[in-house]
Amino acid sequence: MEGMSQRVSWRMRGKARAEPASAYVVPTGPGDFTPTVWTRLLILQPTPFCNIDCDYCYLPDRKSTARMSAVTVRLAARRLLEDGLLGRELTVVWHAGEPMVLSPAWYEEAIEIIREELGQQTRITHSIQTNGTLISDAWCKLITRADLRIGVSVDGPADLHDRHRRTRGGKGTHAKVMEGTNRLRDAGIPFHAIAVVTRETFDAVDRFVEFFDELGISELGCNFDEIEGEHRSSSLASGEELHRRFLGQLLAWSRHRSVALRVRELILAQRLILQGLPSVRWQGRAWPENCQLLPWALISVAHDGRFSTFSPELLGQHNRDYADFVFGNVTETGYLEAATDPAFQRVWADICRGISACEQACAYFSYCGGGSPINKLYELGDLGGVETLYCRTMMQRPFDVMLQDAETYLVSRNAA
């Protein structure tokens, strides 16, 4: 009932006023929120470089071979402790560019550095999302030794995957990825997969599912080709109803007795239906918690120590209004000093405006909390915007599919 009363209070609020940016209070630290904000994910970008050239990639500078120094790794970790941002657990995500272009030995040292800095204060998990083309036996040994969580980006069978995920020379990468996943399986290493689905995927659902099932994947995330960064269009812009049908087909497949596949978006939607979102109090009122909108909950650090927060994809995006979303550098300041940065303050004000706008305009607000800033920026040109293709694809449609499924299930139980 408490949750229900909170939702009622959100509905009964008056219409949001169009307020100037200066009207938004700037947070000074994690204690400004209740519960106190803590960093869930520390996203470290060890290098911008990627060895392949997917045509839907949003990352800039992926030809740069610059790499993060040991000093920067240490400071990126240490600043969390200095700023009181540590919780009971911390996940370090190695990302952006292809993480595995750096050697296992590099990561062995980096992991040890982070353990030295934070290992006494929090439980640390390291995660790597890889394009799968560089998985070697040496990598398998490190993954096992350091208990790394591994995700492989693969879009399905070869014809779907190689359509978009190619080398700079235009060659498909599917065969290489299969070599890598075979090594993982031979080493007994579990891994999840993330696929970028496009309109072509919808015409091949059965093959798509069978592929991942044969690969031994039980946990699959289905992204889509988002409008983001350098990628300026999406194949889903004219295929939303096809995507809805696709989700229904995935759900049906997930129930197949012989298929172990579970789709992340559907699982998360089910969790939202069953449990809702936690709430966070800010400036005297409660909001549904959305980590992309909560300062310092997600912190991204580039190879040279520049850092950002909110949507991790923001770091590195060229944007004059928001100073490229760079709020500081770990080699000079801590994370909390971002609050004194004018760019941070502008971003925060516009994010707050976006949250208020979502509250006024979206039926799903209680289960979302205000959308995704990176997608609002690139789809709508405005962090203060409302509904995006991303909202509909990654939140609303999975939610609708699972809610309808639950209702159908309950009706059938009732009739039995």
Add this chain to the structure above:
Amino acid sequence: MLQRNSHAQTGRRWWVALLGAIGVTVASAASGAEGQTLAQRVALEARVEAVRKALQETSAGSGTDHSESGPHAQWFNWPNWNNWNNWMNWGNWGNWPNWFNR
């Protein structure tokens, strides 16, 4: 069995109707686009509440532990890395009937 089912069914109908009535009352208090959003949100949340209550009633047990319902990192579609292998683990949701796996 029949009696229990019919009682549960009657119980569900009672509070589903109540939630619907609340929704109509609240929605009618607003107007225009804002009112439409309000009505849609009320209707959606009423549906979710109805599902939750119905699942609770059909749950195999009680005292479900929801302590795992911590914040979920929703950026870039990462799963809940805090329990990487557990974000798919149905057992963490205690005694909710697993209607997903029916």
